[in-house]
Amino acid sequence: MKQAQVCIVGGGCVGLTLALGLAKADISVVVLDGAPTQALPTDEYGLRVSALSIASQTLLEQLNVWPEIIAQRACAYTHMDVRDADSFGKIAFDNKQLELEHLGHIVENDIIRYALIKELEQQSSATLMFDTQYQQIHQSESDVFITLKSGEPIIAKLLVAADGANSAIRKQFNMALSFKDYDHHALVATVKTKEPHANTARQVFLPTGPLAFLPLSDANTHSIVWSTSPNHCDELLAMDDSSFNKAV
Template identity: 60%
Template sequence: MQQVQVCIVGGGAVGLTLALGLAQANISVQVIDSGDEPQLLAEQFANRVSAISLASQRLFQRLNAWSAISASRVAPYHFMDVRDKDSFGKIAFNSDDLDLPELGHIIENDAIRYGLYSQLKTLSNAHLAFNTRYQSVHQTDSDVLITLDNGTPIMAKLLVAADGANSAIREQFKLPLTFWDYDHQAIVATVKTQLPHQATARQVFLPTGPLAFLPLADEHHHSIVWSTSPEQAQRLMALSREDFNKALYAAIDGQCGLCEIADDRAVFPLRMRYAKQWLDNRVVLMGDAAHTIHPLAGLGMNLGLKDAALLIDLLSDQNAQEFASHRVLREYERTRKLDAQKHIAMMQGLKELFEGAHPLKKVIRGVGLSLVDNLGPIKNLFAKEAVGK
């Protein structure tokens, strides 16, 4: 039987961040993931990217993982350009105006995972099991027993479910979930553009949903996230490559010049999920297993990393009388639930405001964006919230 202090189910960026922080604090960890171990990036850009905030970057730096992550393809962005297609409203942010080196970085999820994984492999108290499934989970008041498919038993003081939006751990322990369909689907793809991106993250709000052009490490490549109605997503996915390129050009008002899809498009439904209960004795939820939100502000990964950062701090507290006590786990649950609730409400409000072509909404959007863009102190508050400063 293998004994560790923390077992983490899920080897995504959030789970690996938690594992690295705990292992560096001399806490033994076991990571279990059914997928392949992280690999060096392929030559072609991956579809799944994240907008990493300055707060998340500071976390990676604290864990000595930032250099490993940034050794891959990383695209810092210095400008943000947000526009409403149906009104005169627009707002722009500049890192120089905020005395910041950049506003954030666009990074392929695979690059984040590989950077964290390469650091974890150097630590003797971090045990990594990829291409591995668990067979059963049982807990007592003081321990959790995880049995792997190959029969290997693992005893831990805490089990962290970082196993994604459709968390099997969450379902097994019947942790109640609130959810609703955003009535949006997100089309993601890598696009080669005629004009260089000039380190600018762009987003335009269309009547059916937002379209984001996110700069990648090559100045003529963007990662796009086009959130739209299921009907429109179906039409867009059915278009030929040439016609989809034309639709992109028109939707972004030609800001990036001619567009050419560099790889296949992918589409997935967007749903809000929020676990009403994140804790069951020695089992705790984290990241997408606890919350998912609309990607229109690029906050999903950063919210999960904030979960990991707090749990690292709480479990690493050398003054705690008991490891992973109920009081500590309740503090984690209470603090992170409040932050998740705030961001879920904010995303829902933004989605409803910018969706549709109602004349009153168009006026509110136009006036609101223009006012914020011209009021320095308020604009700076918005910007600092966005970059996690």
């Protein structure tokens, strides 16, 4: 049996950041996640990235994970360029106008998770349990009882559901949810361009939805997020590299 003040279900960036903040405040915490533990970063860029604001950077600095993120791979962006494809609508600004060193960083989610896990492993009040699924959750007036599929029980004072958009915990406890279907899918990919990105985050609003080019650490490599209709997204996914490059 494990006992902790807080049990967090979900080992993504949000759940791990909360866990590390609690552990550094000497609050005992257990993190459960059904996925395998984070693998070491590779030379290949991960498909999912986050744009971290200066406020997010400050939080990660306070948690002592920012140096590891920078040591692995991150790209500071200094310019923003947003356009409407069907009009002259445009907004562009840079860090110098705002008297900032940069506007933020584009970082792969895998690297953020890796840095958080590495720091969490140094905390005596934190327990990480990957490849671990729960079977049942019950609550009393003062405790939450989580039974793992292995049969092992965990007792906590607080349960945090950080298990994603389709949270099973949210469904179990009938938590209210506001939902709106935008009838769009988001396609992500890593692309190289002939011209360098110049540390600029770009976005163009197309009739079918926005296409974003986010700069990565290599001067000619971008992470793109293309929001479009489900049918168009399926067409893009079915293309070979040459046709996809032409579409982009």
